Amino acid sequence: MPQIIDHNPGLIDYVELPFELLRHDPSAIKAEALAPIVLHCASMSIAGFVPPSDDTLGAIAALAERTNTPWIGEHLAFMSADPLRQGAALHEPTTLTYTVCPQLSEEVLQHACNNITQLQARFAMPLIVENSPQYFEVPGSTMSIVDFTAEVHRRCKVGMLLDLTHFLISARNMGFDPNREVRRLPLENLVEMHVSGMDVQSGTAWDDHAGLADESTFELMRTVLQRARPRAITFEYNWAPDLADAAIVGQIERTKAMCLNA
Amino acid sequence: MLAAAVDDPLVLERLRRQARSRGAAAFDFERIRLFAGLAAKVRQNDIRLRLPLTFTLLDRLKVSIAVFADYAKPAAALRQANKKSRADKIDSFCRFLDGWLDHGNPDHALAWDLVRHERALFELRDGATALPVQPGDAKREKVTAKSVPVRRARTAHHQMSANPLQLEQILRARSGDLSTLARGQFHYAYRWDEPRGCVSIDEVDELGCVLFDCADGENSVAQMAAALRHAGVAIDTGRLCGAVQQLVDGGALMLRG
Numbered sequence A: 001m002p003q004i005i006d007h008n009p010g011l012i013d014y015v016e017l018p019f020e021l022l023r024h025d026p027s028a029i030k031a032e033a034l035a036p037i038v039l040h041c042a043s044m045s046i047a048g049f050v051p052p053s054d055d056t057l058g059a060i061a062a063l064a065e066r067t068n069t070p071w072i073g074e075h076l077a078f079m080s081a082d083p084l085r086q087g088a089a090l091h092e093p094t095t096l097t098y099t100v101c102p103q104l105s106e107e108v109l110q111h112a113c114n115n116i117t118q119l120q121a122r123f124a125m126p127l128i129v130e131n132s133p134q135y136f137e138v139p140g141s142t143m144s145i146v147d148f149t150a151e152v153h154r155r156c157k158v159g160m161l162l163d164l165t166h167f168l169i170s171a172r173n174m175g176f177d178p179n180r181e182v183r184r185l186p187l188e189n190l191v192e193m194h195v196s197g198m199d200v201q202s203g204t205a206w207d208d209h210a211g212l213a214d215e216s217t218f219e220l221m222r223t224v225l226q227r228a229r230p231r232a233i234t235f236e237y238n239w240a241p242d243l244a245d246a247a248i249v250g251q252i253e254r255t256k257a258m259c260l261n262a
Numbered sequence B: 001m002l003a004a005a006v007d008d009p010l011v012l013e014r015l016r017r018q019a020r021s022r023g024a025a026a027f028d029f030e031r032i033r034l035f036a037g038l039a040a041k042v043r044q045n046d047i048r049l050r051l052p053l054t055f056t057l058l059d060r061l062k063v064s065i066a067v068f069a070d071y072a073k074p075a076a077a078l079r080q081a082n083k084k085s086r087a088d089k090i091d092s093f094c095r096f097l098d099g100w101l102d103h104g105n106p107d108h109a110l111a112w113d114l115v116r117h118e119r120a121l122f123e124l125r126d127g128a129t130a131l132p133v134q135p136g137d138a139k140r141e142k143v144t145a146k147s148v149p150v151r152r153a154r155t156a157h158h159q160m161s162a163n164p165l166q167l168e169q170i171l172r173a174r175s176g177d178l179s180t181l182a183r184g185q186f187h188y189a190y191r192w193d194e195p196r197g198c199v200s201i202d203e204v205d206e207l208g209c210v211l212f213d214c215a216d217g218e219n220s221v222a223q224m225a226a227a228l229r230h231a232g233v234a235i236d237t238g239r240l241c242g243a244v245q246q247l248v249d250g251g252a253l254m255l256r257g
Helices: A002-007 A019-024 A026-033 A054-067 A106-120 A145-156 A164-174 A178-184 A215-225 A245-261 B002-007 B009-022 B029-043 B052-060 B064-080 B086-100 B106-130 B164-172 B206-214 B221-230 B237-250
Strands: A015-018 A037-041 A072-075 A078-081 A094-100 A127-130 A159-163 A190-195 A197-201 A204-208 A232-235 B148-151 B155-160 B186-193 B198-204 B253-256
Touching: A002 A245, A015 A019, A015 A026, A019 A026, A019 A037, A019 A054, A026 A037, A026 A054, A037 A054, A037 A232, A078 B002, A094 B002, A094 B029, A106 A127, A106 A145, A127 A145, A127 A190, A145 A164, A145 A178, A159 A164, A164 A178, A164 A190, A164 A197, A164 A204, A164 A215, A178 A215, A190 A215, A197 B064, A204 B029, A215 A245, A232 A245, B002 B009, B002 B029, B009 B029, B009 B064, B029 B064, B052 B064, B052 B106, B052 B164, B064 B086, B086 B106, B106 B155, B106 B164, B106 B186, B106 B198, B148 B221, B148 B237, B155 B206, B186 B206, B186 B237, B198 B206, B198 B237, B206 B221, B206 B237, B221 B237, B237 B253
Parallel strands: A015 A037, A037 A072, A072 A127, A127 A159, A159 A190, A190 A232
Antiparallel strands: A078 A094, A197 A204, B148 B253, B155 B186, B186 B198
16 A cells, blocks of 8 residues: 555545554554545444444544544444344354345334434544445345435435445345446435455355456446545455555546546 | 354354255355355455465455355364464465365366465565574585485475466466466475575476475485385486485585584
8 A cells, every 4th residue: 555655646545444453453543644544434233233332432433533534434234233042042142243234124224224323423523324235135124225225325314435346246146237226326425435346256246355346336436426426435455465556556547537527 | 143144154054954944944045154255255364465366366266255155164163262373374274275175176276286385485484584594504515325315494395286486477467367377297395595585486306306205314315215216216326316416406405414
């Protein structure tokens, strides 16, 4: 990252850092010397029924203040869940290291909206909510992921973090047309977009932050930019250190040109 | 239930069995298992820093999700045993991969080549900072029948199905063609080159590979030649001296005493 910034002055406007990284390795805050920080988060379990601890929320609030982030991005997903009762045995409460697309139902939707309202009150800066990738049908779901995402934004008036790759993954796995369905989202709420790679294995599309975004991502970006102007576009290439800088720079420059010409 | 199934491969197996016995499955357990594989893969991002091209190749071969879906159970066992260091994780993953890969499959053979290649590189680099310089590093020694060769501490050798350096280049190019690699049975000696401060990789022939294995610091070149002849290899002591000399000059072996 420092190398790209050094070699391409003016190319990158900010660095997005995960709260979890900063909590685990506080030295990551050094990135603020490179560019302003935008804080991203995967710990609030917005669409779950087990809330994060007060300690975690306090730490997020403190880091949000410390980094002076303009907003806090969080996933419309869950990562903590109630204990699973299996016969008489009580399974340990479950905390995942990866966010999971929730059941797409009215009950979960309303609960997510309540969580967002309560969480927003904890922070001095706005919360924005990122669409989940859907890898499989979640039992009990009564609506599509597009309806679920759109309805959360309509009810909560919360800012939108549209992960283009997540949207494409859901489209491929659930069988909808991304360029048509994206127009059903309330894009007037759009604040930020995420871009990363997508990999198809075993008949399923998967998120891949080690691979470059493909043409379908830029096509979807063009569709969105015709309708809305995000304040930020983040390239999530954080899994593989060996991605060629030139390819990343090329994608950022292409995106900037698309924003200018939209 | 979904969270527990994603989190714990044993729970997932149990739920899958129960659903099967009831003859109904509300969950797509196979996709959940693969999703747990994605989560397990992301959890290994710290070892990806050490084995970047191995991960790249597994992605390119479109097997990484399946690999990590199967690796979820050993990875969970490792966490439960509180073995969380990067060295433990790499060792565990390499052992798992050895068992998972079909070594008769040419694509899988490349993955096995690469993981050992990348592991040798960083272990030799790490070893170079951890171990003192060995005596005789820069000294040229003449090999005779009485010489007792021994492997240097900072060396390794591997049998590969392709040239690992060419494989590296192709993967770094991203669009490079794996089918252009010459395939066969090759032997490579890896050693830490103290003066140059890097790992040196040399192709060695089959005899060199055997010598590498036999150079235990106990047997002289004459004894090794006799053992090889006893095993049916037609070789005289003079020729073996020459082969050992090459490995000594190359820095893979040194002479005891």
